[in-house]
Amino acid sequence: MIDSVKEILKGRKDISGWKLRLTNIESQELFFVGKSLDMNRSKNVQHLELTIYMDYEEDGKKFRGSSTAEIHPTYTEDEIREAVEATAFAASLIKNEYYPLVKPREKNSDTFISSFMQKPLAQWIIPVTEAIFKADEYREGCINSTEIFLDKTNTRILNSEGVDVSFTNCSAKVELIVNWKETGEEIELYKDIEFSDFDSEVLTNKVDEMLKLARFKARAEMTPKLKKSTVLLTGEPVNTMLSYYYSQANAETVYNKLSRFKTGENVQGNTIEGDAINITLRKNLSGSTESVPYDADGFPISDVDLYDEGVLKRYWGSNRYCYYLGIETTGNIGNIAVKGGSKSIEELKKEPYLELLAFSDFQIDDLTGDFAGEIRFGWYYDGVSTIPITGGSISGNLLEAHQKILLSRELQQENNFSGPKTVKLFNVNVAGIE
Amino acid sequence: MKVLMSQYLKKVKPLLKHLVFELSKDFNYVSVLGTDTKGKTYDVKRTGVDLNDSFWNERGFVVRAFNGFCYSEYSFNNIDKDNISEKIEEIRTSIKEQLDELSRNNIRHNEYSLIDEEPIEKSFYGEVGILPEEVSSKDKLARMQQMMEKGFSFSQQLVDFRVSYDEVHISKVFISDKKDLEQSYIWSEGYLVPIVRKDTITKYTYKGYSGLKAVELLDEMESGIEYAVKEALELLDSSPVEPGEYDVICSPDVAGLIAHEAFGHGVEMDMFVKKRAKAQEYLNKPVASSLVTMHEGASAAKHVSGYLFDDEGTLASDTIVIKDGILQTGISDLLSAMKLNTKPTGNGKRESFERKAYARMTHTFFTPGEDNLDAMIKSIEHGYLLDGVLSGMEDPKNWGIQCMLTKGLEIKNGEFTGKIISPVIMTGYVPDLLKSITMVSKDFKLSGNGACGKGHKEYVKTSDGGPYIKAKARLG
Numbered sequence: 020m021i022d023s024v025k026e027i028l029k030g031r032k033d034i035s036g037w038k039l040r041l042t043n044i045e046s047q048e049l050f051f052v053g054k055s056l057d058m059n060r061s062k063n064v065q066h067l068e069l070t071i072y073m074d075y076e077e078d079g080k081k082f083r084g085s086s087t088a089e090i091h092p093t094y095t096e097d098e099i100r101e102a103v104e105a106t107a108f109a110a111s112l113i114k115n116e117y118y119p120l121v122k123p124r125e126k127n128s129d130t131f132i133s134s135f136m137q138k139p140l141a142q143w144i145i146p147v148t149e150a151i152f153k154a155d156e157y158r159e160g161c162i163n164s165t166e167i168f169l170d171k172t173n174t175r176i177l178n179s180e181g182v183d184v185s186f187t188n189c190s191a192k193v194e195l196i197v198n199w200k201e202t203g204e205e206i207e208l209y210k211d212i213e214f215s216d217f218d219s220e221v222l223t224n225k226v227d228e229m230l231k232l233a234r235f236k237a238r239a240e241m242t243p244k245l246k247k248s249t250v251l252l253t254g255e256p257v258n259t260m261l262s263y264y265y266s267q268a269n270a271e272t273v274y275n276k277l278s279r280f281k282t283g284e285n286v287q288g289n290t291i292e293g294d295a296i297n298i299t300l301r302k303n304l305s306g307s308t309e310s311v312p313y314d315a316d317g318f319p320i321s322d323v324d325l326y327d328e329g330v331l332k333r334y335w336g337s338n339r340y341c342y343y344l345g346i347e348t349t350g351n352i353g354n355i356a357v358k359g360g361s362k363s364i365e366e367l368k369k370e371p372y373l374e375l376l377a378f379s380d381f382q383i384d385d386l387t388g389d390f391a392g393e394i395r396f397g398w399y400y401d402g403v404s405t406i407p408i409t410g411g412s413i414s415g416n417l418l419e420a421h422q423k424i425l426l427s428r429e430l431q432q433e434n435n436f437s438g439p440k441t442v443k444l445f446n447v448n449v450a451g452i453e
Numbered sequence: 454m455k456v457l458m459s460q461y462l463k464k465v466k467p468l469l470k471h472l473v474f475e476l477s478k479d480f481n482y483v484s485v486l487g488t489d490t491k492g493k494t495y496d497v498k499r500t501g502v503d504l505n506d507s508f509w510n511e512r513g514f515v516v517r518a519f520n521g522f523c524y525s526e527y528s529f530n531n532i533d534k535d536n537i538s539e540k541i542e543e544i545r546t547s548i549k550e551q552l553d554e555l556s557r558n559n560i561r562h563n564e565y566s567l568i569d570e571e572p573i574e575k576s577f578y579g580e581v582g583i584l585p586e587e588v589s590s591k592d593k594l595a596r597m598q599q600m601m602e603k604g605f606s607f608s609q610q611l612v613d614f615r616v617s618y619d620e621v622h623i624s625k626v627f628i629s630d631k632k633d634l635e636q637s638y639i640w641s642e643g644y645l646v647p648i649v650r651k652d653t654i655t656k657y658t659y660k661g662y663s664g665l666k667a668v669e670l671l672d673e674m675e676s677g678i679e680y681a682v683k684e685a686l687e688l689l690d691s692s693p694v695e696p697g698e699y700d701v702i703c704s705p706d707v708a709g710l711i712a713h714e715a716f717g718h719g720v721e722m723d724m725f726v727k728k729r730a731k732a733q734e735y736l737n738k739p740v741a742s743s744l745v746t747m748h749e750g751a752s753a754a755k756h757v758s759g760y761l762f763d764d765e766g767t768l769a770s771d772t773i774v775i776k777d778g779i780l781q782t783g784i785s786d787l788l789s790a791m792k793l794n795t796k797p798t799g800n801g802k803r804e805s806f807e808r809k810a811y812a813r814m815t816h817t818f819f820t821p822g823e824d825n826l827d828a829m830i831k832s833i834e835h836g837y838l839l840d841g842v843l844s845g846m847e848d849p850k851n852w853g854i855q856c857m858l859t860k861g862l863e864i865k866n867g868e869f870t871g872k873i874i875s876p877v878i879m880t881g882y883v884p885d886l887l888k889s890i891t892m893v894s895k896d897f898k899l900s901g902n903g904a905c906g907k908g909h910k911e912y913v914k915t916s917d918g919g920p921y922i923k924a925k926a927r928l929g
Binding site for chain 1: 531
């Protein structure tokens, strides 16, 4: 199919450039209710995404339009021609600042090899299932339901400048719901676990960790009406919170004037009273589903130092937006590594705190830095005793809090994020219940 | 104007019937859903313009087969008369190999009965004011460009004024031994997004438009530009709320979010099968104030999820979930209904042909009441009128609710004070929130912008709404 599309594109002298992105996805999926299989699914699909670029000049200034459309594998030759025509027409209507396409570069070496590639995907579904259920051994708690998705994706990216790169990556996603019941109501906790490399023990431990959390949630009391509190975020919410620094350093965000972060400046202010932010974007992060050698334009990815002691070293982004900013392209990199801080978790817990580990949906607004979430599980330490809590919410703004933010020395890895296990924030709004 | 069925699906239908026939030799029940969804997304912003395929575009198939104890599925998107035999073999082999692997490893399985269908042949073709192809992309972009320029004319404090418009033409066929269904309809949605900045403070809001409409939606959007800018500018002077419990009036958008998160997700009956829904224990019991009646269903309203049949070939219906405060029933996909021995409600939806079908919402709303908004405002000593939906999250097991909202307008002694709180997180225990409803307005509005996920995935199109409601809620 790629050859047919290329042939048609070759005949179009009005087109300034093109990009093709072909993905073949093979998938194995199992859906369990309790320990019983409720449905099995598999998938074999192909997607071909065509982008056409059209250049023109106005008042001596060069512009570039582009448009993207999918060429379905069931398209006839005539339908492909129609799609090319329609996409070229759409691109001709778009007047964006000019940018060049990615040019061929040295092939990316040293890419992450997943264990899932060692044998057919269908043979991995049982080991993954067994690793999940191995942790399901408690009397009061259990796995309520789980969904397992294993994908193997072959990607090929080509463009009119001669880029032609291919790679294969595998990913696993587990949706896990666990229950626990003691004397009160049965409770549940929810978690998505994503990984690209299989380690049976790591997966079992993650499930076990969830079940243990559920046990404490079942004993939880309502979050006290604190109004304001020191808050520790532990686990997944840390990733969400620190992702703000990643999105604010994105070249597209900067170009659209949606970021106020400037390179060379300390984004936390000139007098950091807590820990400084240090972030590196990584090509390879072991087990991450974002560990790929090329971005969606076929640009080879390398490690990039983003923040050093709170100072934004550079922006990151696609070929287009880096060109707009007049900076070297980094490509879109999805792995984020944040350096740990100055204190241990034990040290962070010396004064009263609310430590929050699970939310309904903890969010930070990429634009404003506002964060909030309904508390599903946490710990409250009032200076004397520590109790499990649930309910209510926290809210605040990272830009108002990050001068004093403290990061734990202990690290964690959740898929594409490696960084402190715990962060400490002061004076956070708490809408408690009792 | 009548929406036309995908010619591709019409052409491929005989092949699908052949596929069902052949696979039926190995499996006692076989169905296939075919989808052909085409759409374009138009985006205009200060720094440029984009025109691409819609996120919702797809063309492909999913086969469901009874494997003797439960159901297996296979998704694919490459079929023609030359490869049909090969494809049939691929599906047969794939399902059997997966089952063999599971059986070799003693994986337990649930038992389902055979789907029993009534013979039916039916079709539905929607109608819109102006079909997408009647107006050129160039003209649509030009109108959106004008909207952006008009937006910018209202304030120097705008960092951007984004205009987006998505038109999506859905065609589906469902074929089984007894069913031959086809449908085609169009929905569209648009957003006006002003982003404003004052010194170090950045704020934004959005005004959303949606419906079983096409290009006529652009007319509606034009009327909201000035209001959208004014609202964003007001947010620059907003402050966080003092955390606590307040009397609140929820706008129809926010009331819709509550209906959706509180009792929409809570009564998706695949959650009953998994014993994840507290609602199951409350059937025929009071769960809300007697002023509350709530509907859910693809045929309950004409909006973005207004189809004839769902993704499992079940015809759409209108389910009364709550009547006068009493929980009546839930909404279900076909397999959950079989498991629970209830009637499927036509709520089996897939994100795409590549995904599993789950019990999902369509149109979810509270019905209007007898109160006037003015009287509702007058009745509040200190509270807020909450407006603007950012996101929501369900907790069907423990009946928690999280609603992220754009703003609250402070009311003191029955009057707006001019103070605005933003952003707002509203949380609470669902029955407490719904039982606290004391006034329901005569207004009614549905909104179908954005997408609804199940957990953190499986995005589908839904609408929700209702009247203004007065309740007690915890704000943070």
